[in-house]
Amino acid sequence: MSGSSQPQDLQLIKELELILDSCTLELTPVDEVWPNLYIGNMAVAQNKKKLHKLGITHVLNAAHSKQGSIGDQSFYGNTCVYFGIPGEDSDRFDLSPHFKRAADFIHKALKSKDGKVLVHCIMGMSRSATLVLAYFMLRRRLALRDALRHVVKKRAIFPNQNFLSLLLKLDEQLIFKRRLCPLL
16 A cells, blocks of 8 residues: 555544444443344353343354454354354454455355344454444445444444454445446
8 A cells, every 4th residue: 555545544544433433322242233133242252141032043253363252163052153253453453354254154144044143252342343344345235434324323333443444445445346347
């Protein structure tokens, strides 16, 4: 990326952060942000009674490698389908290679009979929110700003600046691709 585009990127990130700051909700353990799609924290993901009560059938762990958040299919047995992504909430971690697989997992889960998905990380604010935003962009054809506005009405989220930058790149790529081929 050229140095001249960085101030513009920072301005765009600041605009996205203003949308995030418009959220008046308190951070809670879990929230439904779309029909049958939940963002939550690690404690919810590791509470089998709570998952059962919510009817969760699929769990996407965006912090799979982090201590205390190590989940796997054996933990859930046959009650939930598990998918783990070893995401790090840092200004250097590239979460974008996982966007499509996460979006596909969520999409397939929501299409399955009675499918309900919990996407979580440690707090349920940055990594998990970023993957859900990518899902809205890739599978629901929402622009990044629209996806952000939708989610902040349902849950307090705050993806880090690095993740916002990756989502901006995805947004630009999708806009470009859809101009070339509106069916995408």
